[in-house]
Amino acid sequence: MPAPKKNGLQTVWFQSPPVIISTATIVGGKEGQGPLGQTFDKVLEDNYYGEKSWEKAEQRMLEEAMQMAIERAGLQPQNVDFMLGGDLLNQIISASFTARNLGIPYLGLYGACATMYEGLALGAMLIDGGFADKVLVGVSSHFATAERQFRYPTEQGVQRPLYASWTVTGAAAAILAREGNGPVVTHATIGRAIDFGQGDPQNMGAVMAPAAADTIARHLADTQRSPDYYDLIVTGDLGTYGRELAETLLRQKGYEVGGRLYDCGVMIYSPEQDPHAGGSGCACSGVVTCGYLIKQLKAGCIKRFLGVATGALFSQCSFQQGETIPAIAHAVVVEGR
Amino acid sequence: MIFLKAFVVGGMFCVIAQLLMDLTSYRITPAHVLVGFVTAGAVLSGLGLYQPLVNWAGAGATVPLTGFGHLLAQGAINGVQQKGILGAFSGGLAAAAAGLSAAVVFGYLAALAFKPKG
Amino acid sequence: MVEVKDSQPMEIRKREYQKLVQQVIPRPTVGRNVFWAFVVGGLISLLGQGLMNFFAGFGLPLTEAGAAASAVLVFLSAFLTGLGVYDEIAKFAGAGAIVPITGFANSMVAPAMEYRAEGLVLGVGARLFTVAGPVLVFGIVTAWAIGILYYLFRLGG
Numbered sequence: 001m002p003a004p005k006k007n008g009l010q011t012v013w014f015q016s017p018p019v020i021i022s023t024a025t026i027v028g029g030k031e032g033q034g035p036l037g038q039t040f041d042k043v044l045e046d047n048y049y050g051e052k053s054w055e056k057a058e059q060r061m062l063e064e065a066m067q068m069a070i071e072r073a074g075l076q077p078q079n080v081d082f083m084l085g086g087d088l089l090n091q092i093i094s095a096s097f098t099a100r101n102l103g104i105p106y107l108g109l110y111g112a113c114a115t116m117y118e119g120l121a122l123g124a125m126l127i128d129g130g131f132a133d134k135v136l137v138g139v140s141s142h143f144a145t146a147e148r149q150f151r152y153p154t155e156q157g158v159q160r161p162l163y164a165s166w167t168v169t170g171a172a173a174a175i176l177a178r179e180g181n182g183p184v185v186t187h188a189t190i191g192r193a194i195d196f197g198q199g200d201p202q203n204m205g206a207v208m209a210p211a212a213a214d215t216i217a218r219h220l221a222d223t224q225r226s227p228d229y230y231d232l233i234v235t236g237d238l239g240t241y242g243r244e245l246a247e248t249l250l251r252q253k254g255y256e257v258g259g260r261l262y263d264c265g266v267m268i269y270s271p272e273q274d275p276h277a278g279g280s281g282c283a284c285s286g287v288v289t290c291g292y293l294i295k296q297l298k299a300g301c302i303k304r305f306l307g308v309a310t311g312a313l314f315s316q317c318s319f320q321q322g323e324t325i326p327a328i329a330h331a332v333v334v335e336g337r
Numbered sequence: 338m339i340f341l342k343a344f345v346v347g348g349m350f351c352v353i354a355q356l357l358m359d360l361t362s363y364r365i366t367p368a369h370v371l372v373g374f375v376t377a378g379a380v381l382s383g384l385g386l387y388q389p390l391v392n393w394a395g396a397g398a399t400v401p402l403t404g405f406g407h408l409l410a411q412g413a414i415n416g417v418q419q420k421g422i423l424g425a426f427s428g429g430l431a432a433a434a435a436g437l438s439a440a441v442v443f444g445y446l447a448a449l450a451f452k453p454k455g
Numbered sequence: 456m457v458e459v460k461d462s463q464p465m466e467i468r469k470r471e472y473q474k475l476v477q478q479v480i481p482r483p484t485v486g487r488n489v490f491w492a493f494v495v496g497g498l499i500s501l502l503g504q505g506l507m508n509f510f511a512g513f514g515l516p517l518t519e520a521g522a523a524a525s526a527v528l529v530f531l532s533a534f535l536t537g538l539g540v541y542d543e544i545a546k547f548a549g550a551g552a553i554v555p556i557t558g559f560a561n562s563m564v565a566p567a568m569e570y571r572a573e574g575l576v577l578g579v580g581a582r583l584f585t586v587a588g589p590v591l592v593f594g595i596v597t598a599w600a601i602g603i604l605y606y607l608f609r610l611g612g
Contacts, residue, residue, distance in 0.1 A: 343497075343501050347496050351497070352489050352496075357550075367553045368590075376597050395507060396501070397497075399507075399521050401554045401555055404556070405590075409595060409597070409598035413599055414602060424602060425603050430595065436556065440529045444533055445583065446533070447534065449571070451537030454539035
């Protein structure tokens, strides 16, 4: 017997769609000056945030974003059933140290830059499954911590290729609840790890586009919807060229998404900010979703969107051993109500 | 005249490296370029080809990292001439000692004195 | 027309996709990169020549003047890296800022400075040699081999 809440191969639907009752976002200065700057709750003045190291700054951003989301929902940490969180650092220390400080039962997640959507999908499942009433989801990333872990120290003289992306400094958090006011999560499509043989850690868009196209096509097939059912289809951090690649791959699968396919990484910076291909990192899809997109839903500017966060599943070790990079994309449908 | 020659030769070494980085695989990182240049400089020096370039272009040949390889190789050869086979072990580093110590000392002090901006 | 289809075997799909990626991503601006690499690399060498002449003017023999010039260049590079300027130069100069001895110094200071929070020994001390370590290993081994060959065959010199 098929699972009662599963649609097709990879999509789940929620009988009582969980509600996003509050969100909070903190971003770095560069993101604050970008086109979406006004939609974020707090902008850091310096990338150390008064801490001794960038790692500590990242952890503090995440903790504050989570606390802000909890407060805005009118809750205390002890009223939250589970915390789902992750980040890009080794052994997801930002999320784990935040869990230590908040004391909420914690499930650590790693989906690279797709972690926010992995959290939203799992949180909605926990709630609609009857296992939780309130779930806190949050992610963070930081340009300087990510660059030195995945690529080069920031002060090292390296020429970034034109197709490189810029890791977003920021943290995003959301509270999902069984009941309340706010947009609802109606479906989630869990992605497969897809490897099209790309290996350049600077070219994240090309690495992740096949995963995004796969998950979007799968979602549309599973739900038997056409792309124009959604006001927006928003990928996480493919960047300019990755977005174009995903659009082409989807066309070759028989889906025309051109006009409604957007990318958080393209939206978050303006070209004058010299981000090259666009933004990336856990916080990229996190802050654009929890800041801009949710506000658009609440304001009634859009009715529903399909968010598709993308992640590249590699480490410096796997790159040095000559491995190619698998990628993942998780999709979530959010509707205004 | 020596200034013009230094400028052109130093610049040409960088052009070769730039082409290596732009036109080959992404697996060629700056670290690979530096290692390649130091090795190439040492080999050219061992073949007796680098010293004429140093004589002709001065700093244009000594400032790029190939010059560091040349220094190491000439040091090893001089070491052998003076001390026999033991010189192959001691000569290279002895010749490069000043530049290397400067890099370690200034590198260490800069790392202590400055906080990276990110 | 490049086609990437689910029905293709994975190997063909990867090859076709690679073609598609090459069509979409921007080519490196090789001409501009090479120009700036030449200019900046040339200028650093020019500065090195100036320093060499300066020290030679004090009566230092040529090799010592060269060593002194290198030390000054290394100091300047470490200083500019600390100020966060060197990576800005390298952004447009590319190899022009990597290949000269100043690039070598930058590759030592940058990681050492960023890993300062991990302590003086395993942070600064170890990370100074992230790039310099491999350079020294290959440089020393090659030089040693040349010394041995010279000992055996009296080559070069």
